[in-house]
Amino acid sequence: MRKNNTYYLRKAHRYLGLAIGIQFLAWTISGLYFSWTNIDSVHGDDMHKPPHYLASSQQWVSPQVVLEQLAYDSLVSIQSVNLAGSPLYLIRYFSGHAGEGHHLHTYTTLADAQTGHLRGPLTKEEAVLLANDHIIASAQLDTVEYISEIGAHHEYRGGPLPAWILRYSEPNMNVYVSAESGRVEKVRNTSWRIFDFLWMLHIMDFETRDDINNYLLRGFSILGFITVGSGFMLFFATLHFKRKKR
Incomplete structure (x- = not known):
């Protein structure tokens, strides 16, 4: 059976989510702590x-x-x-x-x-x-x-x-x-x-914990953007497929 574009999009989204998921969790947990803690x-x-x-x-x-x-x-x-x-x-x-x-x-x-x-x-x-x-x-x-x-x-x-x-x-x-x-x-x-500790995880600077412009954070930010974008593409692609199937 020939694999269509939706199959490859779904597979790419899955592996991107796996790669970025742990860092997304760290961003979420740290963001919650920052917003709920009295500075x-x-x-x-x-x-x-x-x-x-x-x-x-x-x-x-x-x-x-x-x-x-x-x-x-x-x-x-x-x-x-x-x-x-x-x-x-x-x-x-x-x-x-x-x-x-x-x-x-x-x-x-x-x-x-x-x-x-x-x-x-x-x-x-x-x-x-x-x-x-x-x-x-x-x-x-x-x-x-x-x-x-x-x-x-x-x-x-x-x-x-x-x-x-x-x-x-x-x-x-x-x-x-x-x-x-x-x-x-x-x-x-x-x-x-x-x-x-959470700030270190949030900005992904494991050396000085002060550099918010480090390449690791930039790279994961781009990956996160691509992951979210692939999710939207997958949503509309599957929506179109379901309509076509009906």
């Missing part, structure tokens, strides 16, 4: 205390006092940091001359805003003090760890290093405090970890 909970915003502001009665020295102690080529930014009620200056600047094909290195330093004295990165005790000032009191702190490098799949990827990890058991979350900037940078909890 504030994913970011850990619900664990933050209301912000504390520096008192107007505090005496500040001019940032120029700090800048005169630095050997810099150009200034990136000067910001204030609240270290549990103590004001600090956070200064970012470029230093050193870049040769051809090289870039200037960005430096970050902290200074006491009341005395103008330069100071080193946050200590372990200061990191705990800062985190306790930002995280609600019901959180149970277990361990504190200093990190200077991380892998590509680490939950703190992209964050400034070095940093302090404060691990809490109740709830199950990690708070990351930048040692050089004196700030709580990121909060990572169970909701975020589920979100991050």
Whole structure:
């Protein structure tokens, strides 16, 4: 018996559906999770205390006092940091001359805003003090760890290093405090970890989990479009065949 075009169309649609079906399922499950999950909970915003502001009665020295102690080529930014009620200056600047094909290195330093004295990165005790000032009191702190490098799949990827990890058991979350900037940078909890895993499946970037323009995602998107298109073609082809048979 001679096989018509509908037979080949049906067979192509079947194998395309098999190839793309698992990824379609991953897109659907991840999409459901994204739409039904509170993004504030994913970011850990619900664990933050209301912000504390520096008192107007505090005496500040001019940032120029700090800048005169630095050997810099150009200034990136000067910001204030609240270290549990103590004001600090956070200064970012470029230093050193870049040769051809090289870039200037960005430096970050902290200074006491009341005395103008330069100071080193946050200590372990200061990191705990800062985190306790930002995280609600019901959180149970277990361990504190200093990190200077991380892998590509680490939950703190992209964050400034070095940093302090404060691990809490109740709830199950990690708070990351930048040692050089004196700030709580990121909060990572169970909701975020589920979100991050599903996001990886959703965009099909299994390396950095950030590249939404990778070729694997583009290829599967095209396959998905072809699969849906073949389904429509198969529907109209079989509909025409049934009418003709009648």
